[in-house]
Amino acid sequence: MQPPNPRYQGYRSFDYLEPHADFKVFDLAPEIDRVPAYDLGLSAEQSARVSRLLTEHMAISLHEHPKVLTADVTLLRDYNRTGRNVLGYEGLARSGMTALFDNFMNGTNCVTSEHGWKWDDVIYDLGLRFADIAKQDFVVLARTVEEIEKAKAGGQLALVAGLEAATMIENELDRLDILYGFGVRQIGVAYSQANQLGSGLAERADAGLTNFGRRAVERMNRLGMAIDISHSGDRTCLEVIEHSAVPVFITHAGARAVWPTNRMKPDEVIRACAERGGVIGLEAAPHTTLSEEHREHSLESVMDHFTYCVDLVGIDHVAFGPDTNFGDHVGLHDSFTGHLSIGQAHGHVEHPRVPYVAGMENPAENFTNIVGWLVKHGYGDDDISKVIGGNILRVLKEVW
Template sequence: MSEPAPTTPYRSSRYTGYTSYSYLEAGTDYETFELAPELDRVPGYDLGLDAEQEERTRRLIQDNIIISLHDHPQVFPNDMSQVREYIRTGREHTGYLGLSRSGMTAVFDNLMDGTACVTSKSGWKFDDIIYDIGMRLSDIANQDYVTIAHNLDDIRRAHEQDQLAIVLCLEAATPIENEVDRLDILYGIGVRQMGIAYSEANTLGSGLKEPGDGGLTVFGRRAVKRMNQLGIAIDVSHSGDRTCLDTFEVSENPVLITHAGARGVWPTPRMKPDEVLRACADGGGVLGLEAAPHTTLSEEHIEHSLESVMDHFTYCVDLMGIDHVAFGPDTLYGDHVTLHDVFATNLGVHQAHVGPEYPKMPYVAGLENPTECFHNIVGWLVKNGYSDEDIIKVTGGNVMRVLEQIWR
């Protein structure tokens, strides 16, 4: 694990060097911070591929639509003690450089809405979410590499034109409170995927850290119906088990688990039990494999790494079928471990990770940031003998297929 992460894009890119908010005067129009590097913040991950495997990996990424079902492609302060101050400015930076080297065609960008503390210490406020989305859209409008995806044609077009498509997402519907029409507002400004609850219960249902799970509420059922009508993809990654099962039952469209793993591999509330994973697949849904620090661990690979995550991958493929598994690495640019520490109360990190003891790692080796994830995921699949057909499915094809049924 000593070689540097790849810094040459696997597909040609239209990226020309734009950095966030550079249409303004730094230090005058907005407060500046020393940001984490987008490339080579940690040592690269050596998969030990031979030349033929390297070339096959390159070809698979170059030729196909590669989708992250869940990530946070923002750049955070190098000093994470400044993160709340940084967020309160309302100007989170997009990692354009890092994304241009990632090989991805599209990324489901989850906007850090649980930490959107522009006006509140607790996050999840509707006004803050609108502020966050509007500011990001303003920045994106000033460059021509990243584009916003509202439908599948936008993703296909991004692939054809050497761009990267961002799908705007919220990890929970908490900001809508008891106002179902807020779903229409969020859809109107571009949101195309939304979670039911994030760890804590809300007006829709229960989060996974609650001591009890009452399932999907009456209002939650209305919200699910509205999301179906609008064509918003529904996510239950952070919902309680009963709420997940209720959502599968109520939704007319397939439901996503955008970033989680298998409780059968690592027994914590953050992982999903076999019953939930099977029900997701039975309804036509897709699971994205999670890789945020100290989530998808395994007994065989207790130090969190690409290998730990792929233990969950092989288990879930056997359980759900290859057509229902994808990747939602849940990475960002900066020190993700310390971010979890800073926002432990907001995000319910400790309650979600209750289970076997594990060593705290400084980062997830091989899946530390959005730039390196799919180079290493595809390389691992190549090295371990998966067919081109199956690799194309789990790195984008399955997501595109399910969105055909969900998006209008």
């Protein structure tokens, strides 16, 4: 974890409102020091190099959910029903990141329904988050590469709005334009369940990209909206890659050859993505990117997927999308397992259950530990620069 960014002046979500009178207040999880710090055993010289790399280069998370969860996860539904998700400004100020793709929590939002992916709930999520961001000047909404670069130059953190699935557009193609107009610059095709565009990875059969899905991919290309296939079925992934005129992202996943569940991507999909110029971001949500060598989920498990993917498709096509938040992520999964089809996606391969992913527990610590691991294992500055942000920027320059 890095020292606090001097641009951060202590703002907390919705400070412009009166607590209890204007919004319901919940006890929230700590943004920093919720779990013990992860010790990589770096020397003073190595630690200094980590700080230098994060200062000199772009560090971009391809997939996060930087909201702060309730301290008591059984209250998450009540919290989500308010529509007001607290953004972890304090934690982000210590992250060392230049930018992050915020994918909100649309699979668990329940403002108007007990089920996720509703259009009205997405609008609540986006609008309230953007209003909150507008009331401070540390986190800035980024819609172009130039705005990310400007944030870096000014010591700010760029937030790119993304959504994990296009389920909420239903059969309304123009809703993609509306989302783009609001500032959304990345969207997934399907979450684990199938939708109008294509199949999700939790379905028993994958019929591929639908005719409507093909039109949606074309519209996203025309808009300049990055496409994510992390939660799509294998056939759907391949057909999206083939049909898109520009590279696509696997924003948060791992290699099925390393850990055999549907949540991971097979070599065929990872290769196809890379061959068209795309990038895979390595996932770190609890009990996803495990490995035979490190079955107890930790930074080491995640990096087993990293080294495999680098060997498979090369250093230019690998990045990180840790998929973390502030609070009890395991408790979140337990609370919403039915809504998110977690059982079907993660499979039933036996592994130790952990209370959190050591070394990649939250957005505040992820990139310090990722860069620390890369430094410890002898990676050069150029390669580190590519995987922590350079590869993502290359794709964005073509897509946006």
